Amino acid sequence: MTQPTIRRAAVIGSGVMGSGIAAHLANSGIPCLLLDVAPAQLTEEEAKLGLTLEHPSVRNRLANAAIAKMKKTNPAPLYAEEFAQRITPGNLEDDLPRIAEADWVIEVIVEKLEAKRQLFGRIEPYWRPGIVVSSNTSGISINEMAKERSEGFRGHFMGTHFFNPPRYMKLIEIIPGHDTDPELVKRMKAFCETKLGKGVVLAKDTPNFIANRIGTYGMLAVLREMAEKGYTVEEIDAATGPAMGRPKSASMRTLDLVGLDTFEHVVDNVRNNVADPAEQALFETPEAVRELVKGGRLGEKSGAGFYCKRKGADGKNEILALDPATMEYRPQRKPSAGSLEASKQAKGTRAKIQALLGGGDRYSELAWNVLKRTLLYSASKAYEIADSIEEIDKAMRWGFNWELGPFETWDAIGLVPSAKRMAAEGESLPEWVAAWIAEGHTSFYSQEQGVRSYAHEGRWRKEEQRAEIVSLKGLKEQGRTIKGNGGASLIDLGDGVACLEFHSPNNAIGADILTMISQSVDEVRRNYEGLVIANEGRNFCVGANLMLLLMEAQEQEWEEIDGIIRQFQNAMLKLKRLEKPVVAAPHRMTLGGGVEACLPADLVVASPETYYGLVEVGVGLIPAGGGCKEFALRASESAASLPGSDVQPYVIRSFETIGMAKVSTSGHDAKKLGYLRETDRVAANPDHRIYEAKQAVLRMVQGGYEPVPERKLAVAGAEGKAVLTLGAIGMRESGYISDHDLKIAKKLAHVLAGGDLPAGTLVSEQYMLDLEREAFLSLCGEPLTQQRMQHMLTKGKALRN
Template structure:
C-alpha cells in the first residue's frame, strides 16, 4: 500500500484530540469523516477546534474537508475510508464497543488505529475479528497534533508489517510526522520518560526547597527545553491529566525500579481536590491576577507574587550561546542550582537507560520521542554524551547510583559515547549487539553535519558555511556563533552568499539552496549591530550595509543558476529578504514570515519592499488593477507588520508565490529544496530585472497618507507611526519620479528604500524603539 492510497480517513471522537487530528488531516488536504455520539456533538467538536489557540488549521477554510458524522446514521459511510483513527475517551470498554460497532462497515483492506496514550493494544484488539487485528496498531499523536512532530507507532505481534509501513510512510510524507517505534507498555516512550522527569522534578523541588519559579528557571530554555519548563507545563497540560498519566504508570508498572516517583505527592493531590488544576481552572502552580503573576509556595500552599530566581550559576551559564555548553556548566555547578540540575538529569538519564529494551529497542527511538514529543533540544542519551559518558558515569557510581550494565559497556567501548559519526554516517550504541550500529534515517532526511563529513565545506565564515550536498547543489547554511537559535543576518553571512555566487559561476555547479537546521531560519538583521552604528552615528556604514544586503539579493535573484530558499519557523525582516531573493521558495508548512521592521521604527532595508511589491504586481496582474492595488497590498503587509501563522497564510500575504510550495515534514526540507534546485537546473533561464515598473506616484501616496491620518485621529497609531507609514508609502509609490505614465526600474526603488532606511535610523524615536526591542523583546509605541 502506498501513501497515495489514503484518500479519505475517519476519525472517531471529536474531542480535543480527535477534532485536531481531523484538522491536521485537512491541513494536508485529506478529507475526513469525524464521528461522535450525536450529530450535534460532532458538529460542536469541529466548531470548537476552529476556535482553538494555537490554531489547528493552516487555513480556517480547510474545515470544509471535515464531515461531522454520528454512529446512528452514518456508519455505512465508513466504506469510503482507507484508515480509521479512534480517539474516544480513554476507557477500554468504550473503545472495544466502538470497534465492534464499526468493523462490519469497513472495507477488508481498511486500517484501524487507536490514539490511546496508555491502554494496551492487546486488550483493545481482543474484540476484533482476526482480519482487522492484522490491520490494527496504535498511532499516538501528541497534543496539539499540528505542532507536535512526534507520532508514536505501536504495532502488535499480529500487525501486518505492510500495514505499519503504509501508515508510517503516509504520516511521514503527508502529515509531516516524526515517527518513533514504541512497545505496548504503559504510556509508551515519551510520556513514560517525560512524566517521570516531571514527577521527579516535583519531588526534588520539595526535598531541596526550591520554589516553583526557581525550578522553571532551571528546567526550561537553559537546558534546551520549552519556555514552559516544568510547573508551567503542568499548568498547561492540566494537573489532573498529569496525575492521571503518573497514576497509570504507578498502577501498571509494578516492576519499575522508580515506581514510587510516580506516586502522587500530597501537595499535588490537595491542589487537584481543590480544583486548582492549572490553566483551564485559572489556578495551578501559577495564577494570574490582572497583569500580575502569582506563584504557589509549595511549603505554605499559598500564592505570592512570582519572584525572579537568583542563582549565580544560572547568571553565568545564560551567557553561553549554545545549549550543550549550558548543560555542562550548570550540571557541574556546586551551588543549589547545580546540585538540583545534576540530580534531575542524572536520575532521568539512568531511568531512560533502564527502560531499554522495555519500552523501545534502542536509544534513537527514545531520544527522538523526547525531542519531538516534549520539545527537548537533546534527548536523554544525547544529553548524556554532552555531559561526557565516562566522567558522568564515574560521578554517578561515586554517588551510589545504579546504572544499567549496558551503559557501562558503552562507556568501555572503543568510542566511549552513545553516538558517534564517521564519513557521513551516524552510529548509535546498540544494546542488542553491544556495539555501535548505523542510524537508519528515512530516505528524505538529510543532515547537514553529516553532509560536511562526506565532502569538504566549500567556504566558511564565523556565522555561515557553504556545504556541498552532492549532485551539483551547494547549500548556504547559517549558524550564528552568538545567537544560534535566532540566526540574525550578519555581514559575513552576506559576504559568504556573494562568495557562493562566484564559486557556482566559476565551477559550473547546478544551483544553490539557502537553508539550515537551527531553531529558526532568521529573525532578521542583527539589530544590536544596527543600534551600535546608530549610537556612533555611522550613517555611511549603515548605508553600505543596506547596499550590501540589496546587492546580494539582486545577485541571487538574477544569477545564471537557480537559487532556492527553504525557510522555516521564524523568518522575519532580513530573514525573509534573504529567502525572497531566491527564484523559488520551498517553505516549511510552519512558516512564521513577515517584514516586521516597522516595529523598530524602520522599513525593510535589504530589498524587502521591492520583493513584496513585485510579488503583488505579479499576483494581481491577471485582474489588470492598475498601479495602486499592488502598492496597497504591499503597504498593508509591511506597515501592519503582518506575520504569517503558516505557509498557507504566507501566500495570502504575498510572501509566497503560486510556484512556491510548502513541505509538511520539516525533516524533509533540505531534501525537497535540493530536488527543487535539480529540477530547475534543467534548461534554466534566469529572470531579468524589471526596467519598467509603473507605480501610482504622488497620488497614491496621498491616498495612503490620508488613511494614516484618519487612523491617527482615531487613536489607532501614534504620530511617529504616521511618519514611518508615510515614508514607507513614499518608497512603495515610487518617490518623486514615478507616476502611472512614468515607469521606474528596480535599482531606483532599491536606492529609495535604502535612503529612507538610513534616514529613519537617524531618528531618535527609531533608536528608542530599537533599544527597547533589544532590552525587552517587545515593540515600543512612541
C-alpha cells in the first residue's frame, strides 16, 4: 500500500483540541478544512442582523469562532496570525463530502465511543483509498471505533493522540488498530516527526494508551498519599514538582489545569476497561475529586479546584489552597524542609531526586511512596501498553514534561538499592525486572561511546540512531571535542563541519565564549569546511554576562567594560569575516547577545519555538555586540535593493523593534520582526535543527561558497536621527515612556542613524561599532541603568524607572 504525501487535511470538531490541531497543521504549511455541526438556533446577534439558519456564516459559526479565537488565544496556537488563512471553516451537513479532497482526516469530537462510531459511518461514503483517517481520542479503543467499517477503511485507520496544547506539546501517540497497515504507520510516524515537528511514540490499543495510563496512575498515587497521610495541597506540589523532576505545575496545579472532570473521565475509562479487579480498585476516583466535580469546582476553567483565585482585602488577586479536611479554601502555606531545600540546591535532575529522597523527612517519605508506586506500575504494564520501556519514557517526558521517564528515574535513584528497599517493604517486583536484576544488571539503560542501550526482553537493545538527530553530548562522549573551555566547545560534526557549542551558566556570553569563538574561527579556517553555532541547553543564549557588567560599572571600571565590548565586537566581526560558511541554529530564548551571536551567520536555521529579541533597553542599555550595526546595515541594503528607496523607513522599523525590546513569539514571528531574513529558515522539528544546519553548510560548500565582501552602508544621518528622536519625545509626552527611557532612545537613535553625518553618507561597519560602544559605555555609567541591571539580576524582570 502506498501512502501519498499529505498536502491537505480535514479536522472534524472545532473545540479546544480540534482547533489546536488545525492550527498546528496550518503552522506546518498544511491547508486544513475545519468542520463542526451546523447550529440549530440563531444567536441574538445573528437574529438582529436578519440572518437565517441557512446563511453560511451561521452554518459555519462554530468553525468560524474557533478560527477567530486562535488569533487571540494566549499562548498562541499559531506561529503567526496569518497562518489562520490556511484553515477553511465548514460544517458537517454541507461540507462533509469535501473530506474526499483531503489526504488526512482527523476526528476530534466528544470522547464517546458511539458518537465516534456514528461519525466514521458518515465519513466512509466519502472516503477514498489512500486517505488516512485517525481519531484524536485520549483513551478509547481504536479497534472498537472501527470494527463496523470496511477492511480498506480499517487499513487506513489509527489513533493519533495529540497532547494539549498541540503547538507546544511534543508528544503524539500513534495507536495502530489490528488491521492498520504497518507501512502506513511508519510513514505517518515519519510525517508527524518531520513535517509536524513532533516526538512520536507507538502505543498499543489499551485503555488510555501510554502517557495518560501512567500519568493518571501517578496522580492517583499522589492523591492517595494526600488522603492517607494528611499532606496539604501545597506540600504535595512542593515534593512532586521540580524537586522530583516534574513541571512547576507539579500535581495539584496540573490537575486544575487539566480539569478535574476530565481527570475523572480518564480515571473512569481505565477502571471500566480493564479486567483485573485489583487494577480496577487502583483506578477509583478519590472522594476529594468527586466532591469537587460534584460542586462544579473543576479547576482553572471554573475558577476553583485544588486552588482558587480570589480578590483579597486589598483588592489584589490571591491564590488560595484547598484544605482537604474541610474542603474550604485558605491562604497558602509555603512548605519548608531539609529535603526540599537540598533538592533545590542540587544540580541536575538526578541529583535533585536523590537529595529529595535522602532527606529523611515527611517529604522524602511522600516522594518515595509516590515514586515507588509509579515505578512498579510502569514496569508491570510495560509490555502491555508499549513495545519497549524506551517508548514509555519518551511518552512521559514528551507528554507530561517529566525530566526523566519512569525507567530513567529508576536508574537515577539506583535500580538495585531501590528494588531491595521495595522488597523489604513487602512490594513485589514485576517478574521481568526481578530477572533483569538477577542477571547482574544494575540499570535499565547503559551508555557506550555516546550510544544508549536499554533493557529489552532480557537483553540490551541499542536506541535507534537517526542521522537527523545530532547529539552534541553523544559526540563529546565519543571524543569528538576539538577544543574547549569552561564556556564553550568546538565539536566535530563530521563531513568537515564543526559546531560551536555554548555551555556556560544559562549560556550567557562571557570571556570564555568570546575566546572560543575567536579560536573556533581560526580552527575552521585552517581545518574545516564550515561552522554551525548551536547547543543543547534549555535556551540558546540569554545574552551577555550581566552580573559581570554591573560589577564593573559599579566599580567604575570603564576601561574594563570598554575592553569587554571590544572583545565581543571583534569576535562577532571575525565570525562574519570567516571565509567558510557559518550557520546558526538558535532555539527557545535567544536574547540580546544571543541574537548578536547569530547575526554574523550566513544563514539561520531557527527552532519553531525561538523567542528572539534584542532586549538590552530592558536593562537600560542598547545592543553593542554588533546588533545595532547589523540592523543599520540591513536597512541600508534594503533601501539599496529598491531604486529610489530611502533608508529612513527601514531605520524607523529597526528603532521600534530594538527600542521596544520586541521578542518574537516563534521562529516565524522573528521573520516578521526583521530579526530573521527571508533567506533564513525555521526547522519543522527542533530536534533536527543541528542536522539541518550542518546540511546547509555542506550545500553552501558544494555550491562554491563565496564570503560576502565587506560593504559600506548608507546612514540616515542627522535628519533621520531627528525623526527618531521626535518620535521618542512624543512617547514621553504621552506618558508611555520615562525620562530614562527617552535618554536610552536618544542614544539608540544616534547609533542607528549613524550619528550626525549627512543623510546617505557611506560609513564602515567599524564606524558603526564605535558608535555602539560609546553609547553603551555612557549608559553603563547611568545610576538608573545600574538599577535596571540589578533588578533584572535579582527579580528576573525589567524595571521601568
